[in-house]
Structures are given as C-alpha cells and as structure tokens.
Amino acid sequence: MKKMNVRVQRFDPGQDEKPHFQTYLVEVNEGARVLHVLHAVHDEIDPTLSYRWCCGSGQCGSCAVRVNGEPVLACMEEARDAMTIEPLKLPVKKDLVVDLEPALDALSHIEPTGSAAMPTREEVELIKPLRSCIGCLACVSVCPAMDVTSFAGPTAMRQDFRLALDPRDTKDRVTEAVSKGLFTCTSCQACWKVCPKDIQIPGKAIEKLRSLANKKGLTLPRHQEVAKMVRETGRSVSRTEPTFMEQVGEVIEPHGPVKATVGFFVGCMYNQRLPQTALDAIEVLRRNGIRVIIPKEQVCCGSPLIRTGQLDFLDTLKRRNIDAFAFRNIDTVLTMCAGCGSTLKHDYRTPFRVMDINELLTRYGIEPPARLPLKATYHDPCHLLRGQGIRDLPRELITQVVNLVEMPSVCCGSGGGVRSGVPEEAAALAEKRREEIEKTGADIVISSCPFCEFHIMEHTDRPVKNVTTLLLEGYREKDRKKAENTV
Ligand code: SF4
Ligand code: SF4
Ligand code: FES
Numbered sequence: 124m125k126k127m128n129v130r131v132q133r134f135d136p137g138q139d140e141k142p143h144f145q146t147y148l149v150e151v152n153e154g155a156r157v158l159h160v161l162h163a164v165h166d167e168i169d170p171t172l173s174y175r176w177c178c179g180s181g182q183c184g185s186c187a188v189r190v191n192g193e194p195v196l197a198c199m200e201e202a203r204d205a206m207t208i209e210p211l212k213l214p215v216k217k218d219l220v221v222d223l224e225p226a227l228d229a230l231s232h233i234e235p236t237g238s239a240a241m242p243t244r245e246e247v248e249l250i251k252p253l254r255s256c257i258g259c260l261a262c263v264s265v266c267p268a269m270d271v272t273s274f275a276g277p278t279a280m281r282q283d284f285r286l287a288l289d290p291r292d293t294k295d296r297v298t299e300a301v302s303k304g305l306f307t308c309t310s311c312q313a314c315w316k317v318c319p320k321d322i323q324i325p326g327k328a329i330e331k332l333r334s335l336a337n338k339k340g341l342t343l344p345r346h347q348e349v350a351k352m353v354r355e356t357g358r359s360v361s362r363t364e365p366t367f368m369e370q371v372g373e374v375i376e377p378h379g380p381v382k383a384t385v386g387f388f389v390g391c392m393y394n395q396r397l398p399q400t401a402l403d404a405i406e407v408l409r410r411n412g413i414r415v416i417i418p419k420e421q422v423c424c425g426s427p428l429i430r431t432g433q434l435d436f437l438d439t440l441k442r443r444n445i446d447a448f449a450f451r452n453i454d455t456v457l458t459m460c461a462g463c464g465s466t467l468k469h470d471y472r473t474p475f476r477v478m479d480i481n482e483l484l485t486r487y488g489i490e491p492p493a494r495l496p497l498k499a500t501y502h503d504p505c506h507l508l509r510g511q512g513i514r515d516l517p518r519e520l521i522t523q524v525v526n527l528v529e530m531p532s533v534c535c536g537s538g539g540g541v542r543s544g545v546p547e548e549a550a551a552l553a554e555k556r557r558e559e560i561e562k563t564g565a566d567i568v569i570s571s572c573p574f575c576e577f578h579i580m581e582h583t584d585r586p587v588k589n590v591t592t593l594l595l596e597g598y599r600e601k602d603r604k605k606a607e608n609t610v
Contacts, residue, residue, distance in 0.1 A: 126150050127204040129160055131172065134215050142215065144207070145169075157197040157208060158186055161219070174219040181319060184259030187211055188219050194261035194317040211264035226263045229275040230282045231299065233292045240290035252327050253285045255320040262314035262324065267534045268541075271551035274304030277314035277324040284328040287335060297335045305332055306343055307548055310430050310539030312509040325539075326469075333432025343544040346431040354436050357422035357443075359391045367398035368419055375405055375415040382412030382487045386453035386475070388444070388467060390460035391423050392573030400573065404459055404480060404591035410598060411489050415457070418447035426466040431540040441471055449474050457483055459591070461572035462538065465510030479507065480591060481516040481571060492524050492597025493604060499525040499593070500565035502556065502579060503532040504572030517571050517590050524597040525567075530559040537578035553582035560585060569593055 127149060134142035149163040158176055165172045176186040179198045186197040189209040197208075213221040242250060262277040263269065269276050280300060287296035308329045315323045336342060342350075353359050367389055393401040408415055425440040444467075448456050456473070458464035459480040467477045478486070501521055507513045521527055536542065536552025560568055560583050568587045570576050580587040588596075 124150050130207040132209040155202045157200045157202050160202045173217040184257030187259035187261050196319050213264050226260050229279040234294050235291050236293050246288040253281050261317040265313040265317050268307045272307045272548050274307040281324050281328045284332045300332045301341050308539050309534045309541045311505040311534035316509050337432045345543045346540050349427050350433040353423050359423045359427040360395050362395040367394045367401040377409045377412045381414050384414040385455045385457040386448045387415050387417045388456050388458050390463040397573050400589045403595045407591045407594045421447045424463040424466045426462045461504035461507035465506040485516045493601035495525050497525045497566045499567045499569050500528050500530050500563040502570040504575045505534050520590050524593050528563045530563050535575050535578050537574040557583045
C-alpha cells in the first residue's frame with residue numbers, strides 16, 4: 124500500500140458559484156489507477172464525490188477525466204502522488220461528471236437501405252481504424268475548432284466517414300459532414316493524440332471526407348484557388364519579394380569545417396513570404412558546420428492539397444521533389460517548416476532521411492550563443508509537436524539565448540486550410556493565442572513554423588521570431604561583445 128495526496132476539482136452547481144479544488148490523502152495499492160484513487164476518496168472520505176465509470180477496463184469510455192491537464196481514462200491511467208484530477212473541458216454537471224449529450228447527439232446513426240449490399244474489402248480496411256471509438260469524448264474536449272465555431276467535432280467526423288463508406292447507409296454523409304463544419308478542422312491533431320484508442324481522425328477520416336467532398340464539387344472556393352496556384356506555379360502562396368531561392372546559390376558552404384551536408388527543402392512560405400527567416404537559418408547553419416544544398420527545382424510539398432482533400436496533382440509534386448534531392452544523392456533533407464517536415468515524413472516515401480532544423484542543430488551541436496535580456500514564450504506548431512513529436516528540442520535551443528515562459532500548446536488557427544478557407548475562425552483562434560501570449564508577460568514570441576509565425580504576427584503586438592533568428596541574434600550579440608573587448 125502507498126499513500127498519496129491528490130487534488131480533485133469539485134463543483135456542485137446547486138451549491139457552488141464556481142469550481143474549487145479539494146486535496147485528499149488516500150491509501151491505495153501499488154500500481155493503483157486513477158479510478159482506484161477516486162473510489163478511495165468516495166468510499167472512505169467523501170461519498171458526495173461524483174464521477175463516472177462502468178467497465179473499469181478501458182472499454183466503455185465513461186471514466187475520462189483530465190490528470191495534470193491531459194485527458195486520460197481514469198481506469199487505465201496509473202495514479203501518481205500530487206496529481207490533479209479535473210473533469211474534461213466540457214460543460215460540468217457535477218464534480219468530474221460532464222455533459223456528454225451535445226457531442227453524442229451530433230453523431231450520425233445509420234439509416235439502412237434494407238438492401239443486402241456490403242462494404243467492399245477496400246472500404247472495410249478504411250472503416251477498421253475508425254471502429255474502436257468508445258465515446259469517451261476526450262477528442263471533443265481538446266478540439267480548438269469546436270471552441271470558436273459550431274463544428275460537430277472529431278468523433279462526429281469519424282462517424283460520418285464510417286457511414287459514408289457503408290453502402291447500407293442511405294444518407295449523403297459527405298454533404299452532411301460539410302454542413303457540420305468539415306472544413307473548420309485545423310489539422311492540429313490534438314484529437315488523435317488524446318484518443319485512448321489511437322484513432323487518427325484528422326488523417327483517417329477528415330482528410331478522406333474532404334477528398335470525397337472534392338469529388339462532389341464541395342471544396343471551398345479559396346481552397347480551389349490554392350490548388351490552381353500550385354498547379355500553375357508549383358507554389359501554394361504568391362511571392363511578395365525576391366524569393367529565398369533567388370537570393371542564394373545551390374551550394375552554401377559553412378564558415379568552418381564541414382560537420383554534415385544536407386539538402387534544404389525550403390517550403391512555399393519561407394521561399395515566397397518569409398525569405399529573411401530562411402536566410403537567418405542559413406547563417407546559423409553555416410556557423411555550425413552544415414553544408415547546405417538547395418535544389419532549385421523543388422516545389423510545394425503538397426500539404427495544402429492533402430489537408431484540403433485535393434489530391435489530383437499530388438503525385439506530380441511528390442515525384443518532382445523526390446527527384447530533385449535524389450538526383451543529387453542527398454541522404455538527409457532538412458525542413459524548417461513544420462507542415463512540410465510532417466508531410467515529407469508521413470505522406471511521402473522518400474529515399475532520404477528527413478530532419479527538422481531543431482533536430483539537426485541539436486544532433487550536431489551548436490556553438491553557444493550570447494544571452495539576450497529578454498523573456499520569450501514559445502508557440503508549439505501543431506505539425507512539429509504532434510506531427511513530428513518534437514517538443515523539447517526547440518526549447519533546448521531557445522533557452523540558450525533567452526528565458527522561456529511556457530503557455531498552453533494550442534493551435535493558432537493557421538493550419539488545415541482554415542486560414543485561407545475559414546479566415547474568421549483562424550482569426551478567432553489567433554485571438555485566443557494573443558490572450559495566452561499576453562498572460563505570459565513575454566517580450567517576444569518564438570516559433571518554428573512559417574504558417575504559425577506569419578499568422579501570430581498579425582494578431583499580437585510582440586515580435587514573433589523563428590528559433591533560428593533568435594539564435595542568430597544571440598550570435599550577433601556574441602560577436603558584438605567580442606569586438607568590443609578587442610577594441
Ligand atoms: S485535428 Fe484539431 S481541429 Fe481537427 S478535429 Fe482534431 S482536434 Fe479538432
Ligand atoms: S475518437 Fe477516441 S477520443 Fe474520441 S470519443 Fe472515440 S475513443 Fe474517445
Ligand atoms: S471505466 Fe470504462 S473505460 Fe474506464
């Protein structure tokens with residue numbers, strides 16, 4: 124047996140004005156789950172504590188709560204001393220019991236034809252990864268799109284795609300999904316990362332529904348314009364100044380000995396809209412012994428097409444990009460756009476290794492920069508944090524230059540085609556980011572994705588910089604101090 128202190132959020136709408144925390148000392152067996160702790164509080168200390176559970180074995184989904192801020196199944200999560208247990212971020216009925224009805228009501232139910240038609244083998248394979256939902260609503264509780272729109276939510280999209288594949292269902296689930304907010308999903312992947320059944324709703328349901336919507340002519344007009352631009356120019360955004368690739372040669376040598384040679388996949392945003400940030404990154408790479416090869420025939424990675432379900436031209440883009448790097452026998456391709464990196468890693472089959480710039484710089488090590496007297500906060504790009512599992516590496520780099528104050532990792536609203544297709548939603552999510560940034564009291568905002576940087580820049584009065592620009596400023600300060608000392 125072991126003793127542990129736990130904080131539990133309590134709220135009785137009949138008595139309390141607002142939720143409050145109560146701390147309990149409980150004694151439970153080694154290896155006890157969070158649910159055992161709740162049983163101990165309820166049975167031995169306070170029988171008024173309300174919480175849901177049923178199967179006790181990860182099958183029914185009724186026990187979902189947040190532990191230290193993260194949605195989990197109470198019956199499966201190991202209990203830890205000093206943990207905080209809260210309800211999911213959904214309307215609370217009492218204590219840890221939330222209102223499930225609105226989200227469950229949004230789920231479509233099969234309307235059978237009465238025919239004996241069965242899904243094909245191919246359809247069954249697509250349905251399989253969507254079948255294991257246990258209705259815990261962890262995904263719904265973290266979806267940023269639902270916070271600012273009337274989006275029916277991730278599990279409703281999962282169900283609509285499942286039914287769209289089933290010939291026994293009579294309704295037009297694709298049109299229904301569009302009317303329920305299919306194009307408001309930002310592809311942030313938060314729903315997938317909290318799902319206890321590991322259901323990859325953005326990739327396995329939402330993007331697939333968007334592709335079916337495209338076949339029905341339901342793609343948003345602005346998304347069609349982006350696809351047209353990619354087909355005609357090879358780029359998903361227009362240029363606003365000389366592009367990055369127009370300003371550099373094909374091979375850029377480092378200042379000192381060569382530690383590694385990489386190909387640089389620049390991406391549309393850094394090439395066309397934020398070339399100075401990519402130039403800053405090149406300076407940091409040169410200073411740290413990285414030789415950079417930039418094949419000029421590279422084009423858009425195709426992410427804006429994949430996320431919006433417009434797949435016609437995708438294979439052409441993939442072939443051009445793979446050939447551009449493979450032709451030069453490049454074995455490591457560097458990305459500094461989180462979206463491009465995630466796309467090359469997950470949507471391509473490349474004959475080369477793909478590394479994000481944060482991975483590359485920490486792998487080969489960097490010359491220490493000088494410190495700057497600034498307080499920074501870091502915005503986690505969804506396609507870096509959840510798309511590539513990179514959380515700590517940018518923080519390791521940033522804290523070599525400035526002090527870091529954290530804010531919650533939530534989508535800024537720029538991804539999934541939302542910035543172009545549903546701009547009012549993108550602005551509402553960016554406004555929430557602005558509020559979080561202000562709460563930190565930070566002087567500057569650091570990120571590691573051009574879409575996030577560009578979008579957040581428009582919604583905050585603080586400077587927004589890439590990790591590599593911050594490092595470069597640290598190096599410039601170091602050089603300045605050195606020059607001062609030698610005068
Ligand atoms: S990917 Fe993000 S925005 Fe889309 S459904 Fe999942 S949580 Fe919501
Ligand atoms: S999709 Fe996953 S997180 Fe969402 S309700 Fe189903 S099991 Fe829970
Ligand atoms: S009690 Fe059924 S999943 Fe936890």
